[in-house]
Amino acid sequence: MRTLPLAAAVLLTGAAPARALVPYVYLPPTREMQAAGLGIAQAAARLLRLGQADDAARLAELTVRLLPEDPRGWVLLAEAQLRSNNLDQAQVALERAKRLDPSNPGIWFAEGSLALRNGRPSEALSLLRRGLELDPKNAGAYFDLGNAHIQLGESGPALASFERASALRRDFWEAINNQGLVLYESGRSSEAIKRWRRVLAIKPDAAEPTLALAAALYETSPQNRAEALQLAEKALAADPNYVVESFQKEQLWGPKLRATTTRLLAEPALKTAVDRANANASGSSEQDGEEP
Template identity: 40%
Template sequence: MPKRIPLFSLLVVLGLWSVQPAFGQALIPYTLQLDAKELEQQGLNLAQDAAQLARFQQYDLALPRAQLATRLAPQSYQTWFLLGSLYLQAKEVDKAINALQQARTLKPDDAGILFALGSGHFQQAKYQEAVTALQSGLKIKPDVPEALFDLGNAYYRMQRYQEAIAQYQKAVAKEKKFWPAINNIGLVMYEMGNVEGALRQWRSAVAIDKDAAEPQLAMAVALYAKGDREQGVLLGETAIRLDNRYADVDFLKENLWGDRLIAETQKFLQIPRIQETIAQSEPPSEQTQNAPE
């Protein structure tokens, strides 16, 4: 479960249309002469359509509808919020920030917009701006585990470790089975040199979700580094079979693995048995797939 995806803000904005039917009208026939109110309604209909497409992860189809919706209904904060969230999903972060700022201008005290801005600033590596936006949103809506988690991540990137742990703990207090927050407490503890504390957190995360590859690989690396090599390799093999993306160091960095854990992981991934597991878990090459039988 990659932890830095802007899905939360998208889910929030999709909820704006959750009680209304979707409209399939995507384009306005040029022969119609519509007044401003009708144009705005067409824009909202388009936004509903885009939201429904986004629910089914059809983002390429959703994005142009959302873009047109903001032109037809430029005074609707919902259309800008939706567009910004879709841009975040597409990793067009600068465009996302611009759209979300427009949404905030129209509705300054919406917590969801502030949380989405926090996610966007985080992706820009503007961690203090992310903290400010997330804190502002949490003042309005304080009990959102995902936002507390994002705030913890921002503090973690700033190496404000105790503050990061505090936010992760708040997230878990709100949602007991929120294993990514428990996992990240382990990541922070490992960077602080508390290996046993990190292992306890990762075991707790796996107890919640036995198919969570990330805490299992983190445990594997930590155990191997402290001398429990056979158990470490067995856990590592299991983790990579569950999700071989975690054998990619760049992917681990995206998921906030710190320098100390990354250094140990790079050595761990070179173990012959782990190399063999990685090779076995990779999908067949196109040439192999297309080879004649």
């Protein structure tokens, strides 16, 4: 899995329609302006929790007009913008927040997560490490750090980062799942299987570790194949997108796991489940032509 909702102390995931940010002339806010701005920010945050990113972005823009020197408003605006994938606008807002509050580790973590989404893992490493200097016990930041190392092909540091994340937060199943991804690609299948079974003890209905475990069991021994087929059918019913190889790759599945999964899903006993998943997968049109 590549991402959580953008992991760190400041939790960012998306955005509202793109708008140019206008320059601001700073005037110290009156008490009334400050109260109004904070009230509008609270309303924007409630709208974000309800999934109403467009309305939240409009309120967040009003917040930063009223309180342009308050970094919380800019972080809120960035979050709203990210909800609609307006990544450039979110970057501008985060940079403004960081200028106002450079010692806030959450802003560094959020920028690191954004760099990951933009396909800049080396930059993400630098930003996340700076944030970890300020907050060395942030599990979400270590998770993103591990994902950056995976993108750079650095399996050892990736595994260490995911293990640090799950040590800090014992129920951090996404980090344990990604340990399995690294271990499987490194030829340590039995250890990967243990990680995915551990994940399913925490999150029994999670599609990704269910299908990954199914593939690993299928490849390990003929005695495990009945369980593998059952798990694969369950995983595809939970999230049909995992039938698509390009989607697996987006979740940072390596070539070995993707190839094993392809062989598993070619089993005649899974034909009905695979056909149904292909019909329901949002990315099914991308399946053909995906490189291994």
